């Protein structure tokens with residue numbers, strides 16, 4: 001497993017004007033990002049519009065932490081395409097994967113698995129599947145989860161290729177499922193889940209049944225690890241929908257991209273939230289541009305000196 005050398009004493013970054021962090025001292029920047037509908041286009045899963053922004057971040061050694069409802073198998077395939085070597089959060093905060101050796105000290109509560117330090121926060125998938133059956137009985141209607149679907153069904157419902165649908169089906173901490181009918185049903189499904197100590201999170205296409213975690217909790221754990229390593233850290237996050245709210249809540253500068261049909265997700269009211277004018281990856285690129293824009297208090301462009309990589 002290739003891993004990044006421990007990092008320290010990097011060139012600092014100063015917050016741009018307009019973001020909500022009150023402390024103007026210098027920081028290292030960490031960017032969290034959702035995938036579907038944010039870095040990735042909602043239907044084609046392409047990210048061409050974000051490529052130059054990704055290159056800028058890479059050139060300045062700014063970590064880009066994927067925080068998604070996707071599975072580890074899906075994220076690993078995407079990280080290869082992106083050339084990403086940073087920690088990542090899967091299945092709506094179900095687990096945090098940190099390349100072994102990324103941080104100098106061993107993350108507390110982590111287990112070693114396949115070259116990663118893994119911090120598990122969600123409940124096991126088998127319990128979620130049992131939970132979905134319980135909820136079905138409680139609300140008296142059929143709920144179709146990924147576990148009930150063939151790879152072909154998932155490909156059809158998501159627009160993923162068969163190969164990618166197979167990766168999406170390898171779930172560990174989050175069961176996506178479909179609810180038809182009305183808001184009334186949704187409420188009763190939520191209540192039935194709560195009785196089991198589980199949570200229903202609305203996603204882009206599916207609802208997600210998870211337990212004990214959300215994206216924000218996992219982000220917070222990782223932010224603490226960065227702070228332990230680097231001292232001062234400035235955090236930003238880019239999302240597109242309500243399931244990103246917990247992630248957006250825990251960072252210094254939250255961004256929302258536009259939805260595929262235009263406009264921004266409703267129900268997200270946060271201090272300092274920047275609504276970007278661009279759909280998916282186009283908005284994402286605009287967000288990075290704002291993040292890296294020099295502050296008027298320090299007119300020279302900020303330059304991050306890439307730290308040594310040992311891949």
Ligand SMILES: [Mg+2]
Pocket residue numbers: 034035036037038204239240241
């Ligand atoms: Mg999304």
